[in-house]
Amino acid sequence: MTAYPNEKELVEQAKTDPEAFGILYQRYVNKIYNYIYYRTGNQRDAEDLTAKVFHQALNHIGRYKDKGHPFSAWLYRIAHNLVANWHRDQKKRQTVMLEDAKLVSDEKTNPFHNMAQNEATAILLEAIQQLPPVRQQLLILKFIDGLSNAEIGEILHRSEGAVKSLYHRTLVALKSLLSEHPELIEPLEHSHDH
Numbered sequence: 001m002t003a004y005p006n007e008k009e010l011v012e013q014a015k016t017d018p019e020a021f022g023i024l025y026q027r028y029v030n031k032i033y034n035y036i037y038y039r040t041g042n043q044r045d046a047e048d049l050t051a052k053v054f055h056q057a058l059n060h061i062g063r064y065k066d067k068g069h070p071f072s073a074w075l076y077r078i079a080h081n082l083v084a085n086w087h088r089d090q091k092k093r094q095t096v097m098l099e100d101a102k103l104v105s106d107e108k109t110n111p112f113h114n115m116a117q118n119e120a121t122a123i124l125l126e127a128i129q130q131l132p133p134v135r136q137q138l139l140i141l142k143f144i145d146g147l148s149n150a151e152i153g154e155i156l157h158r159s160e161g162a163v164k165s166l167y168h169r170t171l172v173a174l175k176s177l178l179s180e181h182p183e184l185i186e187p188l189e190h191s192h193d194h
Contacts, residue, residue: 011071015062025054028072031145032079038140039083049086053079073154080137080155124184127177135170138163143188 013020032053037046056078064074128139134156141147141155149163156163171188178184 007071008066011061011064011066015064021058021061024071028075029054031072032075034144035076035140036079036083038144039137040086045086049079049082052082056082069154070151073151076141076155120181120184123181124178127174127184130177131170131173135166135173138166138170139188142167 010020010023014024029050033046033050036049036053037043040046040049053075057075064071128136131139137156138152141152142149147155149167150160152158153160153163158166171185174185174188175182
């Protein structure tokens with residue numbers, strides 16, 4: 001995600017100006033929606049939770065303080081907490097159906113973008129859903145939202161090096177789960193650490 005030069009000023013302005021908050025909403029709504037959708041696997045709930053993220057952000061932006069982290073990290077943390085509460089309420093996992101997904105991230109940073117919406121993709125997603133939640137979260141942030149290791153570290157409260165290490169361990173786990181389909185993991189292995 002590209003940092004905008006006037007982001008800090010925009011956030012400050014958004015504390016009193018709804019139009020400025022609207023700009024922030026337009027800037028991040030698709031990424032937050034994608035993140036929530038791939039955590040819940042349910043379009044209706046993803047839309048509802050995305051609305052709640054920005055409702056909470058609007059209600060609390062007056063108390064937001066820039067501590068050197070990007071504004072988007074604050075939004076992702078709100079989303080993470082709402083999704084965690086949603087999972088507790090659901091008490092069950094739901095299956096993500098890729099054919100219902102709307103991928104809006106840059107195809108250059110999203111190896112899933114050009115994959116056929118077919119059985120192979122379903123196999124890949126099924127394997128990903130067997131990973132621990134933090135590893136699922138890492139893959140979503142990296143490939144669906146196209147974030148860098150540093151940006152993911154801000155959201156997961158981990159160093160960039162720790163994120164890179166977790167990513168490599170995640171690929172090893174996926175390789176094991178996809179031992180009969182090694183071709184499915186190639187796009188993830190050849191992605192750039194940016």
